[in-house]
Amino acid sequence: MSESRTVRVGINGYGVIGKRVADAVAAQPDMSLAGVSDVVTDWRAHIVGQKGFRLFGATGEHVAAMRDAGLDVAGTLDDLLGQVDVVVDCTPKHVAARNVETYRRRGIKFILQGGEKHAATGHSFVAECNYATALGRDATRVVSCNTTSVVRTLTALKQAGLLRRARGTLLRRATDPWESHESGIMNTLVPEPEIPSHQGPDAQTVDPELDVVTMAVKVPETLAHLHYWSVQMPRQASKDEVLDAFRTSSRIALISIGEGLVALNSVKELMADRGRPHGNLYEVALWADMLRVQGDELFYAYMVDNQAIVIPETIDAIRALIGELREGAESIAMTNAALGVGGSLIGAGVGEPVRR
Numbered sequence: 001m002s003e004s005r006t007v008r009v010g011i012n013g014y015g016v017i018g019k020r021v022a023d024a025v026a027a028q029p030d031m032s033l034a035g036v037s038d039v040v041t042d043w044r045a046h047i048v049g050q051k052g053f054r055l056f057g058a059t060g061e062h063v064a065a066m067r068d069a070g071l072d073v074a075g076t077l078d079d080l081l082g083q084v085d086v087v088v089d090c091t092p093k094h095v096a097a098r099n100v101e102t103y104r105r106r107g108i109k110f111i112l113q114g115g116e117k118h119a120a121t122g123h124s125f126v127a128e129c130n131y132a133t134a135l136g137r138d139a140t141r142v143v144s145c146n147t148t149s150v151v152r153t154l155t156a157l158k159q160a161g162l163l164r165r166a167r168g169t170l171l172r173r174a175t176d177p178w179e180s181h182e183s184g185i186m187n188t189l190v191p192e193p194e195i196p197s198h199q200g201p202d203a204q205t206v207d208p209e210l211d212v213v214t215m216a217v218k219v220p221e222t223l224a225h226l227h228y229w230s231v232q233m234p235r236q237a238s239k240d241e242v243l244d245a246f247r248t249s250s251r252i253a254l255i256s257i258g259e260g261l262v263a264l265n266s267v268k269e270l271m272a273d274r275g276r277p278h279g280n281l282y283e284v285a286l287w288a289d290m291l292r293v294q295g296d297e298l299f300y301a302y303m304v305d306n307q308a309i310v311i312p313e314t315i316d317a318i319r320a321l322i323g324e325l326r327e328g329a330e331s332i333a334m335t336n337a338a339l340g341v342g343g344s345l346i347g348a349g350v351g352e353p354v355r356r
């Protein structure tokens with residue numbers, strides 16, 4: 001790729017993650033969106049052209065069905081693959097793994113999402129932790145929403161020398177809002193059948209040194225996930241020292257109950273008021289005033305917008321695979337600038353703990 005050319009990105013699967021990745025790619029100064037591919041013919045496909053993106057069908061049959069539905073279709077996935085440097089596969093869990101052979105045969109760099117296994121790419125990605133090890137690779141997997149939050153927060157503590165081991169309980173949203181009519185639990189809580197839940201081991205695919213155990217329970221809401229963590233530090237530390245460690249990450253936003261951000265819905269409403277597309281919260285939103293240090297033990301809670309947190313990571317993963325921008329920090333800064341990430345969520349001072 002020459003310096004003057006932008007990275008051409010294709011997206012396979014224009015659902016919850018794919019549509020957000022498409023917007024984010026289109027917002028980057030060094031990337032262009034070649035098109036998106038899908039199988040549907042309803043409103044979800046009609047919106048693609050209205051956004052100015054090119055629509056492709058997964059197969060010739062899908063193209064025909066799309067044209068029958070009055071859609072303007074640029075070709076098949078195969079055609080799209082001929083026009084890209086990187087493809088981001090955002091098809092549902094297990095569908096993406098079946099596309100890997102095609103991408104490899106075509107010699108196209110590819111990114112999978114967290115529904116797929118680590119083995120499908122041999123590399124799992126969180127920008128602040130391991131951008132460097134993805135440089136120039138053929139493929140990587142952006143880990144799931146929960147795992148991304150675990151690696152972001154524990155990396156910040158680890159880099160500050162404040163992490164011995166971490167134990168987390170995850171309250172997981174039941175389903176995504178757009179498909180709430182199809183599934184989702186009501187009036188119950190459903191524990192994951194195994195301890196540890198898969199997110200802890202998944203975090204170790206990014207950083208094998210992490211001593212982390214997770215437990216998870218599905219809860220009857222669709223807004224976001226909520227995590228509670230108990231961390232053993234290697235020594236006693238002050239609350240300010242811990243907050244400073246989290247402040248080293250531009251993708252951890254310290255929030256405060258004292259500022260009215262009392263629940264998941266308040267934070268989502270704030271993101272919508274700020275004009276973020278889909279009300280996206282790209283950051284881990286961590287309650288600074290609730291955080292507590294007791295000797296060498298640390299306790300805190302944070303919110304994860306499952307639909308949004310992996311979007312900046314996916315953008316950085318594209319740059320890492322292309323391999324021209326060698327410093328992760330530079331890619332992170334570029335992505336953050338394009339998406340409006342960084343600083344406090346509501347304005348000066350909000351990240352400060354409220355002292356009562």
Ligand SMILES: NC(=O)c1ccc[n+]([C@@H]2O[C@H](COP(=O)([O-])OP(=O)(O)OC[C@H]3O[C@@H](n4cnc5c(N)ncnc54)[C@H](O)[C@@H]3O)[C@@H](O)[C@H]2O)c1
Pocket residue numbers: 012013014015016017018037038039040044058090091092093094095113114115116143144145176306307310
């Ligand atoms: N939804 C989340 O909160 C979330 C968070 C992080 C990671 N992920 C991961 O991201 C990936 C995508 O999940 P999602 O929630 O966006 O799924 P989704 O169901 O919302 O979107 C998938 C899209 O792919 C399309 N599709 C289905 N089969 C296809 C095919 N053969 N070819 C092309 N397109 C096809 C569907 O029509 C749909 O538009 C999964 O690996 C998932 O685990 C999801």
